[in-house]
Amino acid sequence: MWKRFFSKQARRPSGLFGRFVASRIFDKGNDSLNTSMVALVAARNGDAILEIGFGCGTVIREMGDLVGDGVVEGIDFSDAMMHVAKKRNRHHIRKGRVRLTHGDFDTAVYPDGAFNAVCSANTIYFWSDPSQTCARIHEVLKPGGKVVLAFVDKGKMETMPLDMEVFRPVSCAAALEMLESVGFSSVQAHAVGDGGAMFCVTGLKER
Structure with a gap:
């Protein structure tokens, strides 16, 4: 029962557990992947960047410090994470440097060629159709834009106490x-x- 509950919280944190417990677990657990992802995105002044599944908003905040006159957008379908990330990024949001959307990337309306980079950490396992999502990422990137996907490899995941139906x-x-x-x-x-x-x-x- 705990395994399924935790797996569902990992996919879509909710309630008080999502806000106050899961957020701390994921902050720590995702740290190395997030650090590598931010380095590979290599955000620069003026960039437009999208993070899919921004969780606690840690990566959004770090990249918000880097884009200067640009913008970092994020989309996440968890109400709990939206609450945490908005609070964590309130300074950048006030300045118009960060925009957060509650929703699902697959059904969200983003213009084609809108972003210099699209990134996501530990969400690929939850995509209903990963190939379709990757194709949509390709569409919303500018020519020369980069995708960065961070995750735990299948071989390791299958040894972890997680619900593989989730x-x-x-x-x-x-x-x-x-x-x-x-x-x-x-x-x-x-x-x-x-x-x-x-x-x-x-x-x-390709350009």
């Missing part, structure tokens, strides 16, 4: 193949840490 683990090889299949070039895998269990995969939209 999580759908993805291997690093499958993620790379998926990006290539929807048109990304220069696709690469970047190991995070020394255990060979966590990766960031990147790809570029």
Whole structure:
């Protein structure tokens, strides 16, 4: 019962547990993936960046410090995470540097060619159709734009006490193949840490 409850909270944090317990767990648990993802996005002044599944808003806040006159947008379908992330990013939101949306990326309306980079950490397991989501990411990127997806590899995920009806683990090889299949070039895998269990995969939209 706990395994299923925690897995559902990982997918979509809710209630007081989501706001006050899950948020702290995920802040710590996602730290190394988030750090690597931010480094690979390499946000610059004037960039427009989108994070899918922003969770506690940690990455949004870090990139908000980097984009200057640009903007960092985020979308997440968790009410609890929206509450936490808005509070954490209130300074950037007031300045118009951060915009947060409550919703699902697959059904959200973003203009084609809107972003210099799109990133997401530990959400790919929950996408209903990962190939379709990757294709939509490709569409909303500007020519030359970058995608960065951070996740725990399937082999490791399957050894963890998680409900595999909620999580759908993805291997690093499958993620790379998926990006290539929807048109990304220069696709690469970047190991995070020394255990060979966590990766960031990147790809570029051709100019």
